[in-house]
Amino acid sequence: MALTLSKKAQSVKPSSTLAITAKAKEMMAHGIDIVGFGAGEPDFNTPENVCEAAIAAIKSGFTKYTPASGTNELKQAISNKFKEFNKLTYNPNQIVISNGGKHSLTNIFDAILNPGDEVIIPAPYWLSYPEMVKLSDGVPVYIEGLKENGYKVTAEQIQNVITDKTKAFILNSPSNPTGMIYTREELLAIADVVVKNDIYVVADEMYEYLIYGNEEHVSIASLSEEIYNRTITCSGLSKSYSMTGWRIGYTGSSVEIAKLMDSVQSHATSNPNSIAQKAALEALAGPQDTVEAMKKEFNERRIYMFERISKMSYLSCLEPKGAFYIFIDCTDALVTNYKGELVGTTDRLTEILLEDKQVAVVPCEDFGFPNHIRLSYAISMEQIKKGLDRIESLTKELEA
Numbered sequence: 001m002a003l004t005l006s007k008k009a010q011s012v013k014p015s016s017t018l019a020i021t022a023k024a025k026e027m028m029a030h031g032i033d034i035v036g037f038g039a040g041e042p043d044f045n046t047p048e049n050v051c052e053a054a055i056a057a058i059k060s061g062f063t064k065y066t067p068a069s070g071t072n073e074l075k076q077a078i079s080n081k082f083k084e085f086n087k088l089t090y091n092p093n094q095i096v097i098s099n100g101g102k103h104s105l106t107n108i109f110d111a112i113l114n115p116g117d118e119v120i121i122p123a124p125y126w127l128s129y130p131e132m133v134k135l136s137d138g139v140p141v142y143i144e145g146l147k148e149n150g151y152k153v154t155a156e157q158i159q160n161v162i163t164d165k166t167k168a169f170i171l172n173s174p175s176n177p178t179g180m181i182y183t184r185e186e187l188l189a190i191a192d193v194v195v196k197n198d199i200y201v202v203a204d205e206m207y208e209y210l211i212y213g214n215e216e217h218v219s220i221a222s223l224s225e226e227i228y229n230r231t232i233t234c235s236g237l238s239k240s241y242s243m244t245g246w247r248i249g250y251t252g253s254s255v256e257i258a259k260l261m262d263s264v265q266s267h268a269t270s271n272p273n274s275i276a277q278k279a280a281l282e283a284l285a286g287p288q289d290t291v292e293a294m295k296k297e298f299n300e301r302r303i304y305m306f307e308r309i310s311k312m313s314y315l316s317c318l319e320p321k322g323a324f325y326i327f328i329d330c331t332d333a334l335v336t337n338y339k340g341e342l343v344g345t346t347d348r349l350t351e352i353l354l355e356d357k358q359v360a361v362v363p364c365e366d367f368g369f370p371n372h373i374r375l376s377y378a379i380s381m382e383q384i385k386k387g388l389d390r391i392e393s394l395t396k397e398l399e400a
Helices: 016-029 048-059 072-086 101-112 128-135 155-161 184-197 255-268 274-285 289-310 346-357 381-395
Strands: 095-098 118-123 139-144 166-172 200-204 231-236 249-252 325-329 372-376
Touching: 016 346, 048 274, 072 095, 072 249, 072 274, 095 101, 095 255, 101 128, 101 200, 101 231, 101 249, 101 255, 118 128, 128 139, 139 155, 155 184, 166 184, 184 200, 289 325, 289 381, 346 372, 346 381
Parallel strands: 118 139, 118 166, 166 200, 200 231
Antiparallel strands: 095 249, 231 249, 325 372
């Protein structure tokens, strides 16, 4: 037999967010002053008490295997957090702790999908969702969230694409890349469709603590027993606690699904990092003042960026309500000329920004919206001001 490679693996697209970040870092390594808006991680240090807990774990010898789905004490802390923050009752045997949110989502799709099962993915979407679904032998089905509806999809849109092959619907609120939040009323309507059609909801709530103004975070599983029974709730510590590199994600689900995910994970990776689990326990059970301080800073950056971008020619955006991203509509910019040539695509626009203005942004074709770019405000205000000055200077050079 010829030495061929996996067609499934070859079909996976590399992450454009990681690619743009890598290119920007390479330019920076050569001494070029780059402002990078591509970051999907907070620029704050992990809270000191969390780091100290990890050091204590190392010194005490807590460096061995734990149960594959995580320690009982961390599961209990997550159970308490679900109850207090999300108004959800997930007992420790319903919780699986994994190596980050991506791993949790991968476990979910491995546990619920059979070959050919369809998963409804609202666009704009986090670019990893379709690849994860395909790697678990599922089939992505896309629906478009209209800008006039805050880039969110409606219950009616979901109903219109459900078939006898539909297995699940992915709900991401607050959203990456838009920063938008589904309201309680919108979630109630979606829950009705899900229950009526007897499908699963994969609720990715990774940015749940990063909600601004008077907005509230509502976990769809909290709305009724019927929707609770059909929801797998996924979150983690990466964004809210600035613990991206610690790789701790978790899920709450039915006992049956939790057992399947535990079994899959036991063969794929075994337990999440033991030291990181001790750090996560301190993050959840310890003081929360650093989380609030980080959120306050994000909010100031969010307001500043929205107000600046809203005044720029050829660009438009909606005010984000959560997470730490601004989703920018570049449709008008793409039909302009730069140095005598049509801009044409966001790939070209981001190339111009990086090479001529030393600003790294993320083109969103891989997020299902090719005329948009994503900017993160998980960078310092000083860098934000410098970067927006450079973007604005480009808009003044574009010719309609």
